[in-house]
Amino acid sequence: MAISIRDVAERAGVSVGTVSNVLNRPDRVSEAVVSRVHDAIRELGYVRNDAARQLRAGRSSSVGLVVLDARNPFFTDIARGAEDEAAEHGVAVLLGDSDEKPEREGAYLDLFEEQRVRGVLVSPLGDIRERLERLRAHGTPVVLVDRIAEDATLSSVSVDDVAGGRTAVAHLLAGGRRRVAFVSGPQTIRQVADRLVGAREAVAATPGASIEVLEGAALSVLEGRRLGEELVARPAAERPDAVFAANDLLAVGLLQALVMRGEVRVPDDVAIVGFDDIDFASATVVPLSSIRQPSRLIGQTALRILLEEAEDPELAPRQVVFQPELVVRESSGPLG
Amino acid sequence: MAISIRDVAERAGVSVGTVSNVLNRPDRVSEAVVSRVHDAIRELGYVRNDAARQLRAGRSSSVGLVVLDARNPFFTDIARGAEDEAAEHGVAVLLGDSDEKPEREGAYLDLFEEQRVRGVLVSPLGDIRERLERLRAHGTPVVLVDRIAEDATLSSVSVDDVAGGRTAVAHLLAGGRRRVAFVSGPQTIRQVADRLVGAREAVAATPGASIEVLEGAALSVLEGRRLGEELVARPAAERPDAVFAANDLLAVGLLQALVMRGEVRVPDDVAIVGFDDIDFASATVVPLSSIRQPSRLIGQTALRILLEEAEDPELAPRQVVFQPELVVRESSGPLG
DNA sequence: TCTCGTCTTTGAAACGATTCATGGTCTCTC
DNA sequence: GAGAGACCATGAATCGTTTCAAAGACGAGA
Structure with missing residues (x-):
């Protein structure tokens, strides 16, 4: 045949x-x-027949990319950046969506390892440092995306989440707000935890400011809506006057819940700042202030480093950290 | 090693x-x-070593999926549906993003063919029927997604785009609008052309109604914004009183352009209906009316058919057509 | 004790491409 | 006219797995 x-x-x-x-x-x-x-x-x-080719070559001409959520525009932008860079080097990108589930993350890593990919880009979920180091020890380079490698045994390309959180909340406080809520995803996701650290720093630096944490189960629009409804259900006096959302999807859901009821005005009653500055942020009911990350650049950079390490395994791991940037829109206007 | x-x-x-x-x-x-x-x-x-395994087996345990735009939530939903179904059968999905570029579409098909995938799911761009039939003749089943196979030589899972377009515009006309604009992507994309056909049918059935076509270069937010700015630049009298957008991304961009200027009110001056009903549709400046497609189900169904055909190549091609559904929100409220 | 059947294990062939040492031609130069 | 060098083409070995015919071990039944 x-x-x-x-x-x-x-x-x-x-x-x-x-x-x-x-x-x-x-x-x-x-x-x-x-x-x-x-x-x-x-x-x-x-x-x-690519299988025969790879068998002989001992490795494939693809790299793997595992993202937390392929439906989040932030990650599709990273993927896009990685693909662009990959295309230039004649390499294909295999995309895996861990959907914030550790077992799916593991399954994709297994799959990529069996495929003998050139390397793996991971936006890691739980604590899989050990797994990744083993991978690297076996000769598959690994680059963390959107998260720094604390112990520097792996390369990483990330954004300073602590600074991002600090900037976001400092901006809210500068607008006169004092009772901040952090609408969070799972604290086990490092990025989320770091943004909170920054947020707390900003609060600590401002007398009279306080912060509470609403922990959601996922970084999704749906979850944001749920948490928003919780807020609306409270007596007006117990509502925060500012919300920093761990990402834009949460912020969008939040906005829907707050604004649809008509009971809470944004930004008059509650100011909101999100994180990621996805394309949709400027198109929401109330255009969303957000912390912008250079997502495409992150993907590109990560892939470039990955290929360099594949080329020369002796290369020392590198940490690239980009600085995020505040984009102010209506949702965080000054106190009416 | x-x-x-x-x-x-x-x-x-x-x-x-x-x-x-x-x-x-x-x-x-x-x-x-x-x-x-x-x-x-x-x-x-x-x-x-998966390469050796595949070599022996003669085929891989993956299927390929080529989508028009991986950043469009509609397609990520399709991909999600396909992945869910694939996971149940122990099959992996390789995702390719043609980015509305025929050469990228071709490149992914080549790649998948070299990988000896079990089958290919394509949301086709240009006229690649011949290419796909050759693929199928060589033993790789092909299922079209989001587009019907006119000549029934291939299986397909799609939505009735003509009906969708008709419903959308009929709804606008029923609200008292008469001067409709179709904000379109490239007419070479079949889905776009079909939606226009339906739109014209609705217009033809209503005395006094007219339709003009604004053809954009892509189905993206950016392009929608550009076309929206064109509309805003016109003298008020020459603007349409209703817009049917070929998809929600265009509609979102359009909304941004219209509303931000503050010169055009939605829905008072212009009513808008989009297509796809992506998650963000309900979170936009003015919540967006849209034509909902069962995206996840489309992906699942397509993958199921694909695997069945891989199992038994003699199976006759099947056409599954879902009916879309109008979701009315604020953006298409009645004439003020 | 012999035969037959069941249950395990073996080892070589095959999948399809790439690589590389080998050998064959041809041309050029002295 | 011989030797050297350049240029091409060859074909066997190799990558790591799966498959399958065959062999080995063992127990039961006659």
Whole structure:
């Protein structure tokens, strides 16, 4: 059924090795033969078998990327950046969505390892440092994305989440707010925890300011809406006057819940700042202030580092940390 | 460097074939040996080489999925549905984003073919029927997603775009609007063209109604904003009183452009209906009316059909067409 | 004791590509 | 006319797994 290089060789009247040469180093083959082989390929509809190729080569020409949530535009932007960079190097990106579930994260890492990928980009979920270091020890480079490698045994490309959290809350406080709520995803996600650390720092620096934490089960629009409804259900006096959301999806859900009821005005009653500055942030009911991350650049940079490490395994791990940037829109306007 | 099944066999004091049996049909191997082999695997940190496996098997255990735009939540939902279904069958999904570019679409198809995937799910861009039929003839099943296979030589899972377009515009007309604009993506994308056909039908059925077409270069938020700015720049009298956008991303961009200027009120001056009903639709400046598609179900169904065809290549192609559903929100409220 | 059947294990062949040492031609130079 | 060098093509070995015919071990029944 399947056409192999052998059939092509026979048809073109040359040896298998020659066909392979035509495909991979055409300069070593005479022109006449090159075109004869190409004809045969076309006539037979031959398609290279990548499995055989990889087997011989000992590794694939793909890299793996595991993200926390493929539906979050922030991660699709990272993926886009990685793909762009990968395309330039003739490498494909296999995308895995861990959906914030450790077992899915593990399954994708297993899969990538079996595929002998060139390397793995991970936006890690739980504590899988050990797993990743083992991977690296076995010769598969690993680069963390959107999270720093604390102990510097791995490379990472991330954003200063603590600074981001600090900036966000400092901005809210500067607008005159004092009772801040941090609408959070699972604290086990490091990025979330770091943003809270920054938020607390800003609060600590401002006399009279306080912060409470509302921990959601996921970083999603739905979860944001749920937490928003909790807030609306409170007596007005017990509501915060400012909310810092751990990411824009939560913030969007929050906005929906607050504004739809009509009971809470944004930003008059509650100011909101999100995180990520996804494309939709400027299109929401009340345009959303947010902390912008250079998502595409993160993906690009991570992939570049990954390929460099694949090239030279002796390279020392590097930590790249970008600084996030506050984008002010209506949702965090000054106290009315 | 790499540990192979051979090393495991040696360590466990058995033959290679036995190790393979332990991995694939443990019931044929005595318990004592099974555990001895598992110990060896653990001690050596053995990981199966998928390339060798595939080579022997003649095909991979993945399927390919090519979408028009991985940043569009509609397609990530389709992907999610496909992944869910795939996971149940122990199959992985390789995601390719054609980014509305025919050459990228082709590149992904080439890649998938070289990988000998079990099958391919495509949301096709240009006219690649021939290419896809060749693929299928070579033994790789193909299922079209989000687009019907006109000549029924391939299976497809889609939504009735004509009906969707008709419903959307009929709804706008029923609200008293008469001068409709279709804010479109490239007409070469079949879904876009079909939605316009439906829109025209609705207009034709209503005396006094007219429709104009604004063709954008892509189905993106950015492009929607650009077209929106074009509309705002017109003298008020020349603006349409209703807009049907080819998808929600365009609609969101449009909304941004119209509302931000403050010159055009939605829905008072212009009513808007989008298409896809993405999660964000209900969170926009003015909550967006839209035509809902069962995106996740589309992905699931497509993958199921694909696997069935992979199982039995003789199966006749099937066309599954879902009916879309109008979701009315504020953006298409009645004429003020 | 011999035969037959069951249960395990073995080892070699096969999948399809790439690589590389080998050998054959041809041309050029002295 | 011989030797050297450049240029091409060859084909066997190899990658790591799975499969399958065959062999070995063992027990039961005659």
